[in-house]
Amino acid sequence: MRMASRFLISLACVSALSLGACISRDEPILIGLAGPFSQPRGASMQHAAELAVTEINQRGGVRGRPFVLVIRDDSAAADVAVGVARDLYDTPGLVAVIGHLSSGASIAAAPIYNSGPDPVVTISPSASSPQLSGAGSYTFRVCPDDLVHGRRLAEWAWTQLGARSAAVIFENDEYGRGVRSAFSQSFTAFGGSVASEDPYVPAIPSFEPYLQRLARRGGVDALVIAGTTGGAERIVDTADSLGLGYRVLGSDGVAGLEAAPVNADGVFIAAAYLPDRRGSRNEAFLTAYQQVHGDELPDHRGAGAYDIVHLLAQAIEAVGTNRSEIRDYLAGVGTSTPAFEGVTGTIAFDENGDVPNKDVIIGVVRNRRLVTAAGQ
């Protein structure tokens, strides 16, 4: 059926050459984009992906065909993500998915993308839970995992900040729990003590009891937020209002806090990418991004999504639009084909679809901007 229609299309191409019109050249290549786009943390991912698609289509698309994004909002919720995954999987002509943004959604959706007669590749820009490693041969990501983040935060707290005691407030999902465990293990291994590990969900009525109890018990040197921007905003605000002067560190999910209407100056945030990253590639990306979105700066999710779109364009240019051939090509990036140089650094996949050679850098909030912290 598909062969026949292709044949007809090629016939149409031949007969329409003189008119300069060709159906198959106009037929778009569909790329899924899944994440919590209704939330602030999803904005940069969508913007950067759209920017990359525009760039590709402006230079003539891939194999003469334009990229079109199929955008689905998963609200970063596992149950919504399962439905989104099924929808994208079944979309005819869809060749790959960028996403999901969060670990919980990625883990819940991975079995669907990896199963069935025609599995589809997913590349997440920011799902960092270690549980995603080995979720399936079609699951990739371009960010370091929580273990790297947690270790880096513990190292920074211990060596750069001289902290000897710490408390963790974590978002109660795969991601938050992952970072919490990684941090606590590393920090304890350095010799530090973890005073408390308290969970939250976005709907939590108040952080005050956690922070008040922490203060009542003598306080800590460092307060680690293993969660996302919204929670971090409220924690920083509450701590500020309670007058607690703890050094605050956040995992990469916290990125975006710098733009929030709270006093976040001096908060350290671990990230796979920071906008002030050096290099002409990043500068060009920033310029292009700000041309469209003004003062807004891309975060690690946006930069990752931007790299993923260009990586997919390279893969489809090389092997075409067959889902499994795209997967095979991606699995060889960094081994059978050269590593991909993107704005977030070098992307080379290991056998789990992870990027073990990518490091985490520590940023610090200065004047509502997240900049690379001194000392690294």
Add this chain to the structure above:
Amino acid sequence: MRLTLPLNTLKARVAVGEGALVIGIIIIALIGVAALRTLGETVTRELAGLTRMADVTNGLVVALFDELRAGEQYLTDQSSAARDAFQSAGEESYEHQGQLRAFAELTEADRLLIARIGQLQADVEVWYSLAHAQVDLGRRSAAVATATAVRGRAEELLNLVQDFSAAQRSRTEAIARSLEQTSAERRLLVWTVLAASILAGVAVGVATLRSVERPLTRLETAARRFAEGDLRPVTLGKMPEELQALGDAMARVSTKLRSLVADVVSEGERIASTATDLSAISEQLAATAGEISTAMIDISGGAEQQVKELEQSTAAIDELRMAAEQSGAMADRVAALGDEIHRLAARYQEDVAAAGNALLELGEVVQTSSGQVEELDKLSEAVYDFVELIKRISSQTNLLALNAAIEAARAGEGGLGFAIVAEEVQQLADSSAQAAEEITQTLQSVRTQVTDVSGTMASGRSKVRGVETIAQGAARALEEIVRAIKEVELAARRVREEAARNLEAAERIKGEIASASTAAQAHASSSGQVSAAAEQQGASTEEMAAQTSQLTEAAEHLRSLVKGFRL
């Protein structure tokens, strides 16, 4: 049901029939073993998956209950034990959810349910943690209010876990149903192959029996007609090679017997007429001898008349000699004819003997075939053993299922799903045993068929023996003909001898009459001698007449012997 294979011989037919049955039974055995093995493997695999899933689900339920209990407990008693239990049960519960997600057989509804369970658990944990912090801060009433606010979600969480458990139970039932269906399909397959091979075996058996029975009946009819003396040509039709040889031999025998009997009849007629001629000549001879005798008596009475009488007597003697010569020639011809008949009869005897040998071979073939049928019977004995093995396996499976059911009962609520599986396994084992019983019955009917076939073969053997007897009868009749011909020869030889002696006597008389005529007057004593010679000749003639009548009798006997044949 016409087979195009080269099935011209009984051996080939029996071999093909047996082969079909044996191959069918081997195929059934192989299919049965393979079906049981794959069924066993499937059951084991499904059971292992279900057991692991049931374990994980049970673990999840227990961990969630523990977590909620510890969460509540900490509100009234701020012990570190309750706090640790709350945390470790929570972590354990997430671990179980991760393990559940790894099961490939989960449906999308299951995955949604697990995701929802994880989210609810996260919410409940946060609220309890918050309440714990409030209790730690001494805000007891606020803590109780926080905990109360999340109880609805805690209940929903427990309900969802129970829903998941129920979904698993229905999955277990679905798997059991599909296993049952698989088993039914396998059983149907085995039955189909069994039925097909029995049909094939019966069809070949029936075809073989027909191919033996019909020609045998035709041969029997033909042989009976021979026995009744009807030697007209018979059409036997197409038949297996072994019987075809017999039929050909019978046809040859009938042709040759027909021509032999025709020869014998015509020669017999000729002998009879020759004998009649001989008899007439003998009577004539006797009359002449009587005349001589009378003449001699007259001679001794008067000399003058004697010369005249002697002259007459010489003429009579010449006549006598001529008659004797004729009679000798006729006897020679009879002897030559007898030789011819004898030679023909001896040659046909060989043909009849060959036909007898062909019958003996046929008897051997039938004997071998019934041996092979008995062999087949022994083979089905082996299948009985195999079925016994299947029965043993299913009774062991039954026992295992019973054990499993007991273990499941011991496990209580959590083992309910497993108990259903155990029950299904038990039913499967029962079905296997039943199937084995049915195979046993079918085999019994196969064996009955085999016994019928060997019975039919025995009857075929006795029919062959009947034909054999008839052929032997034909051989005996031929021998009798040969003996009768020998008698004819003997009689003819004697006639010839007597005729020669007559001739000799006539010559001697003639000589003596000649010498008597030269010295007639003085030889009264000589005429006495002549008279004696004439009397001797008379006796010899009577002897010849007696022999001639014997020859006539032999010829009559021969004629009566061949009169029974219809040509």
